[in-house]
Structures are given as structure tokens and as C-alpha cells.
Amino acid sequence: MKTPMHRIGPISAVLLVFLACCTLSAAAAPIIHREVTLSDGVATITYTVDAEQPFALGIVESVPEGWTFPDIESAVSTAPYFEIDRTARKIAFFVCNDVRAASYTLTGAGDGVEGFVTEWVDLCELSPSPREGREGWRVLGAESA
Structure with a gap:
């Protein structure tokens, strides 16, 4: 016995596939962790990435005044x-x-957090268009990331 509940039309099927793809891409978004270790004026900053393969990320950190490489x-x-x-x-x-990890060392005074700005981009999401701007870049710790 067939009921209308068991019938899925082509539009409904396409909609379900689209929603599944949106859910999968949101679940597959990379997570970047930033850890700071301080010892006698030397900071070691380590990034670790949790992401499903394949992934390729660019990470850029701006270092505030008072810190030197x-x-x-x-x-x-x-x-x-x-x-x-x-x-x-x-x-x-x-x-x-x-x-999956990268770290660097620098010297200075502070906690290694304040004044630092970390931006990252998922290179797998970028298009080859030369007009692609900064839309793909995200600030680590910002709500939009």
C-alpha cells in the first residue's frame, strides 16, 4: 500500500541532496587552535588544525609592537x-x-595573545578568479569564523 508520505518527487529529492551537501560542508569546516607557551620573555605560538582531508589553509598572523622575530x-x-x-x-x-601543525617563536613582553591578529583562509574554497578578494579570509576567534 502506497501512501503520499512514501513518495518523494524529483524536486524534493534535489532539495534533500542540497541540504545534505550544505550540512556536510558546514560540518567539514576546519578548526584552528592557537596555543601560546611563555618562558622568560620567549613565546612559542603553535597552530594545530582539525580538518577532514583534503584541506589546505593559509594562516597569517600580525605581531604587535614589542615583539620581535x-x-x-x-x-x-x-x-x-x-x-x-x-x-x-x-x-x-x-x-x-x-x-597539521605549525609553530613559531618570538621574543617580547606580554601574554602572546593581546594585540595579535590571526587570519586564515581555506584554500580549497577559493575560486581561481583573480577578482576574489578578502571574502574568504576569516579572523581566528571572531564570531564569523
């Missing part, structure tokens, strides 16, 4: 993919499937 690159970070802009006071990391 070591002069030697290898003393800043052992991450395989990072770049420092000392003039702009920024450090950038690339983390992906096989690299």
Missing part, C-alpha cells in the same frame, strides 16, 4: 612552509593534509 629564519620556525615579513610584522604559514 629571531634574526635567523631557522630559529623562528621549523615549519616546512612559512614566510616572514619583518617590516609588516607578519608571519604566514601553509598547512595541508600532511602538515
Whole structure:
């Protein structure tokens, strides 16, 4: 015996698939953890990423006045993919499937939290359009992230 409850039309089926995809993409959003370890004026900041594979993230941190990077690159970070802009006071990391953590060291006074701004972007979500702006970037700890 068939009842109207058991019938799913093509529009309903498409709607269900769409809702399932939206739910899956929201559940698959990466989570970035930032941990600070302080010892005698030296801060080690570590990012770890919880994400389903495949993933590729760009992380950029702006460092406030009063903090300095070591002069030697290898003393800043052992991450395989990072770049420092000392003039702009920024450090950038690339983390992906096989690299789930990145850390760096700097010296200064403070708690290693106040004044630091961390932004990240899910590189798998970006389009190849050169007009794509900052819409994909999220601030770590902001409500929209």
C-alpha cells in the first residue's frame, strides 16, 4: 500500500541532496587552535588544525609592537612552509593534509595573545578568479569564523 508520505518527487529529492551537501560542508569546516607557551620573555605560538582531508589553509598572523622575530629564519620556525615579513610584522604559514601543525617563536613582553591578529583562509574554497578578494579570509576567534 502506497501512501503520499512514501513518495518523494524529483524536486524534493534535489532539495534533500542540497541540504545534505550544505550540512556536510558546514560540518567539514576546519578548526584552528592557537596555543601560546611563555618562558622568560620567549613565546612559542603553535597552530594545530582539525580538518577532514583534503584541506589546505593559509594562516597569517600580525605581531604587535614589542615583539620581535629571531634574526635567523631557522630559529623562528621549523615549519616546512612559512614566510616572514619583518617590516609588516607578519608571519604566514601553509598547512595541508600532511602538515597539521605549525609553530613559531618570538621574543617580547606580554601574554602572546593581546594585540595579535590571526587570519586564515581555506584554500580549497577559493575560486581561481583573480577578482576574489578578502571574502574568504576569516579572523581566528571572531564570531564569523
